[in-house]
Structure formats: C-alpha cells, structure tokens
Amino acid sequence: MALRNAVLRHLRVPVQNLAVRGSNQSQIGFLGSIRAFSSHDDHLSKQDVVDRVLDVVKSFPKVDPAKVTPDVHFQKDLGLDSLDTVEIVMAIEEEFKLEIPDKEADKIDSCSLAIEYVFNHPMSS
Amino acid sequence: MSGVSTAAYFARRAAQKERVRILYRRALKDTLNWAVHRHIFYRDACDLREKFNANQDVEDVDRIDKLIAHGEAEYDKWRHPDPYIVPWAPGGSKFCRNPTPPAEIEILYNYGHEDNP
Numbered sequence: 001m002a003l004r005n006a007v008l009r010h011l012r013v014p015v016q017n018l019a020v021r022g023s024n025q026s027q028i029g030f031l032g033s034i035r036a037f038s039s040h041d042d043h044l045s046k047q048d049v050v051d052r053v054l055d056v057v058k059s060f061p062k063v064d065p066a067k068v069t070p071d072v073h074f075q076k077d078l079g080l081d082s083l084d085t086v087e088i089v090m091a092i093e094e095e096f097k098l099e100i101p102d103k104e105a106d107k108i109d110s111c112s113l114a115i116e117y118v119f120n121h122p123m124s125s
Numbered sequence: 126m127s128g129v130s131t132a133a134y135f136a137r138r139a140a141q142k143e144r145v146r147i148l149y150r151r152a153l154k155d156t157l158n159w160a161v162h163r164h165i166f167y168r169d170a171c172d173l174r175e176k177f178n179a180n181q182d183v184e185d186v187d188r189i190d191k192l193i194a195h196g197e198a199e200y201d202k203w204r205h206p207d208p209y210i211v212p213w214a215p216g217g218s219k220f221c222r223n224p225t226p227p228a229e230i231e232i233l234y235n236y237g238h239e240d241n242p
Contacts, residue, residue, distance in 0.1 A: 039232035082142065083177055086150045099214035102147045123213050 042125065049096075049119045056091050057111060060084070073110040085109065096124040134186070141189050148196050149177055158205035 050070050058065040063078055072078060074085045089105045092098075096118050100108075108114050118124050152173055160166040180192050212219035235241075 037233050037235040037238070039234065082146055083149050083174065086146050087153070090150065090153055097211055099211040099217075102150060105150060106143055106146055123211075 043122075044119065044124055046115075046119055049115055049124070052095055053092060053111060053115050053118065056095050057088060060088060060091070069111070070115060071110065071112045075109065089114070092118065096121075098124055137186055138189075141186070141193060144193050145177070145196075148193065148200060149173075152196075152200050152203075155200065155203060155205055155208070158208045159203070 054068055054070065057063055057068050057072075057078075062080060062084060067078060074080045074088060075082065080088070085108070086105075089100065089108050092108075092114055093100055093105075098118065098121055100117070104117070108117060153170060156169045156173055157166055160169045183189055183192065210217040214220060
C-alpha cells in the first residue's frame, strides 16, 4: 500500500492540452507561459481593443461604416462635428468601463488615439 | 474690430471651443445620470444637441462667452446629486478600497480544475 502510494507519487501521466474553458482563450503557445484562469490576464489584447472601438464607431448613426479604419480621423476623414467626437468618446468610455478625465478626452481626435488610450489604460475591461 | 483675426482672437476662439466641448461632455453625462433608461436618454440627448447646435454659428466672441457662461450656469443647476462614477475612479465605490497586490503574487481561479494545467 505504501509502495503503491510511493510509486503513484512519482508517476507522471502525460497531460493533454484540453480546451481551456472560461474567459481566457489565450494562445497556449509556449506550453502555458500565459496561464489560464490567472489574475494576471486582465489586460485586453490589441486586436480586441481595435475590434471593439471600430464597432463603437461604426454603430454611430452619422458615420458611414465602410469608411471606418483603425487610423481614421473623426473630423477630417469621417466629416464629424466636434460635438460628435465628444459623443463617440463617451460611447467608448461606456464600452470599456473607463473614466477619462475631461482634458484627456478633449485630445482624443481619431481612432488611433482612442485605441492607443484604451489599450494603455490599466483599467479598461 | 470683428474682422481682425489675430493670434489672440484664434487663441480665444480655441479656448471657447474647448470649453464648449467640455460643457457638452459634462451635460451629456449628467443627462445620462438623470435619464437612466436609454430611450429617455436618447430623447434628452437629442434635445441637448439641438440646444448646442442652435448657437453654433455665432461669430461674436463676447456673445459666445455669455452663452457659454449661461450654459455652465444651467449645467450647475441641473447637476445630479448622486452621479454614476466608474467604481475604480475617484468618487467611486472601489476607489482606494484595497491596496494593489504586489505583482509577484498571481491568483489562479481554477478551483476544481487544478489537475488540468
């Protein structure tokens, strides 16, 4: 009995990479360098941020969805007003549950700036 | 006097535009605080936008100043006593609640799945 336990303790069964359930479908490339279910993975990936920001901009009624690219300028390329820019920034705040201070929000003028700000913000989710 | 476009005039106009943008932003957030349900909020947001658009072609700098001051007074009058603030922001419920854990500590939320890596 003790022998069996000792043997079992030293046996290693090869573990297959099962499909990871839960909210983290991160690439388990280098044999789990990014752990699933960890508390250190609460940062969005850049592609996620880009997709969501573009969705927000495309669903704005005054915007033509075909013209929206990740580096489009709200006033020059999309022909929006400065008040429309304010509305888009508010919509991005609501999407990512952020609170952007007034001075910073005033400077966000294009998609690329918005994506950069959201990606670099530690609390975007 | 109204035809002089010096750098000071443009600087003043730019400052006014910034004030208008910030005022619109705060007024919109306030509208969202008061009108929680989205269909009511959209209606009120449209009304607010109409109010701002009605004065957008004014060229006289002093009149613009007066309009902005009037708008800010209205905003002060209508401020919500309990605005929605994102929890981790100053004024929110999670602000300064817990100190951030040191970066070396990692919590694995895999209760029940410890056998699968």
